[in-house]
Amino acid sequence: MLHELALATVFGWVDDNLFVKEVESTVNMDEVAERSRQLGVLTNVDKYSPFQDEQKFIGFVWNGVERTVRLPEGKLDTRILQIKRFLQTGHKYSYEESVQMDKELGTQEGTETDAI
Incomplete structure (x- = not known):
């Protein structure tokens, strides 16, 4: 074809x-x-x-x-906001929140981004 x-x-x-x-x-x-x-x-x-x-x-x-x-504009803006919130001085995140952000950004081993 x-x-x-x-x-x-x-x-x-x-x-x-x-x-x-x-x-x-x-x-x-x-x-x-x-x-x-x-x-x-x-x-x-x-x-x-x-x-x-x-x-x-x-x-x-x-x-x-x-x-x-x-990334499409909407997704890119969402990811940037996630990272900015995470980098705020003095704000504390739980381990679970950190893992969740890591999954959403596709940086953990074994996520779908590893296969692309």
């Missing part, structure tokens, strides 16, 4: 797929969805979006042109 539709690659995570094409490719997502259907892979036509420079995939914003990955 990659060669047939001139796709560069496909990233998959559980039941989410991110299709990547070369800039000069003329393939569109309707064609990808139709070919996927023909191959027995159902695609929710209400959920997919056309090819763009940036796409949200597995909770991150991926930019194929700049080759960058970032």
Whole structure:
């Protein structure tokens, strides 16, 4: 399917797929969805979006042109606030609160970020 539709690659995570094409490719997502259907892979036509420079995939914003990955603005702001509160002078946190923040930031061993 990659060669047939001139796709560069496909990233998959559980039941989410991110299709990547070369800039000069003329393939569109309707064609990808139709070919996927023909191959027995159902695609929710209400959920997919056309090819763009940036796409949200597995909770991150991926930019194929700049080759960058970032958190969406809302999530980034939330994480910054968590860290700022944690760094306040004189404020005390319990061990459980520290562990919870560590889990939410994805810095503990064994979290999903280790597998990416």
